[in-house]
Amino acid sequence: MKPAVKAFIVALPETAGSALYGIVDVLAATGTLWRELVGAEPGVGLIRPMIVSPSRQSFRCGNGIPVSPDLAMEEARDADIVIVPELWLAPDDDMRTRYPQVKQWIIDRYREGSTIYSACSGSVLLAATGLLDGREATSHWGYQDLFRRRFPDVRFNPTPNLVFGDPAGRIVTAGGTTSWHDLVIHIVARHCSPGEALRIAKVYLLKWHGEGQLPYTSLVRHQPHADxxxxxxxxxxxxxxxxxxxxxxxxxxxxxxxxxxxxxxxxxxxxxxxxxxxxxxxxxxxxxxxxxxxxxxxxxxxxxxxxxxxxxxxxxxxxxxxxxxxxxxxxxSISLAADSRDEREAAEGHARAS
The missing domain is CATH 1.10.10.60 (Homeodomain-like)
Structure with a gap:
């Protein structure tokens, strides 16, 4: 039997907990959850996700969500894939002076053959390693000015939901916040099978954002300057x-x-x-x-x-x-849903006041 794909998922204090645990949960369910839901014979896990941090010490990431790493980076070797999830970063936070150990660890994993993935602003950390120099990459559209100013050697493209940095696909970056949905669908399809990716998408109601990021992009952004x-x-x-x-x-x-x-x-x-x-x-x-x-x-x-x-x-x-x-x-449809919610809350408030 083919061994489970070993996936190291980087967690830092700036990591978005929803993306971190969403990725862990979905990848851990590959090969098993669909079969359980439809009453088929039990399956086996196809991907083994592990949270990796500079140390094994527990900490809290974005919005105070607790994280207990499975491995310290010095223990984490020979990964099939490395994933850098979304980070809570300001639009001008380029990460160039922070986490030298983490950046070197990512570089070492790439040199030793791991495929490197990032979701949303995780690509800012990848850019700070230098691995994206000369390559096309994406991230949340809100970081395109940061890439233009701080990482001019990266060919930043704010439009797609996924960008392949090289023909072999060894560096893949995903776009805006929930682009980790697209990323895990791609990972499961590539490292397991397209059929399993479809089953996972059905179980978790994951939507492939084929329209890319353009419809969601704010075209007017105010850049600080002294002119x-x-x-x-x-x-x-x-x-x-x-x-x-x-x-x-x-x-x-x-x-x-x-x-x-x-x-x-x-x-x-x-x-x-x-x-x-x-x-x-x-x-x-x-x-x-x-x-x-x-x-x-x-x-x-x-x-x-x-x-x-x-x-x-x-x-x-x-x-x-x-x-x-x-x-x-x-x-x-989003506006109608918000209007319906506001009307319901207003009615509930009126009922309480009565």
Whole structure:
């Protein structure tokens, strides 16, 4: 019988407990849980997950969740796979000066043949090891500016849910927070079988995020910088993006040459003023679609600053990966669920008050 796949899962005080224990739970159930639920003959575990930390001493990770490591890193060798789950990190926390022992351990495992996986911001720790230099990688879309500034040698792609850093797939990074769902489905399919991955997905109701991260990405992010003129331009554009030719208006409001503002804006924010206008307009269109009301793209286009609805539709699809109708269906269901919850809580509060 083929031995169980040995999976080492890195746990640190910054680790997100939901991702850590979700990965452990799902991987530990491969080969057994489905068979138990359908009344089949007992199976055998196909993956053996073990939590690995710098020491075996118990600690609390993100949100105070207790962790009892199975192994200290000095004991953890010859892994088939290593997984770095999501970490609770600020958008500017690059991990470059922390955990040298952990980073060296990950490098050693890779050199000795382990396949390295990361979920969400776990790729920030991988980037700090240098293993992602020259490779394509992903993470939560909120870290793309960190990668641009701190890890310029990494080809960061905020769009997919999974990115293979090399043709052999020995380094795989996953996107946003619940991308660990996609990651474990991939791991089970690759190291066990596609059939077992499908069974695991059914048992845990795991959804493959085939749409990637684009629909969830905030297009407007505020980067800290010291350029007062650029800050004035950002503020002016945020208030006036619907107007015709808003870039010219921002130039006039700042009182500096257009070429100079565009150069300084790009250096400070990573985008051009026109890209900021487009992002502001698409974010407003997303908000209108999420709010419901049945407005068509022909109605929304002029409301956010576009006279040509066809151009607006093409731009919206390029920025979100979805048509306006697809986006409305995807996020309106979430909005309806939230509205239903709010109405129920309000009714319960009224009943208590009575």
């Amino acid at each position: 007062a003129a650029v800050r004035r331009a950002e503020e002016w554009l945020a208030a006036n993006f619907r107007l015709p030719n808003p870039v010219a208006g921002a130039v006039a409001a700042c009182g500096i040459a257009e070429r100079s503002l565009k150069r300084r804006f790009k250096a400070a924010t990573g985008s051009t003023p026109m890209e900021r206008v487009q992002n502001l307009r698409i974010e407003e269109a997303k908000r209108l679609l999420e709010a419901g009301g049945g407005a068509s793209s022909e109605d929304i286009a002029p409301e956010v600053g576009y006279e040509n609805p066809a151009f607006f539709r093409r731009l919206f699809k390029r920025h979100t990966g979805l048509t306006t109708a697809e986006y409305r269906r995807m996020f309106r």
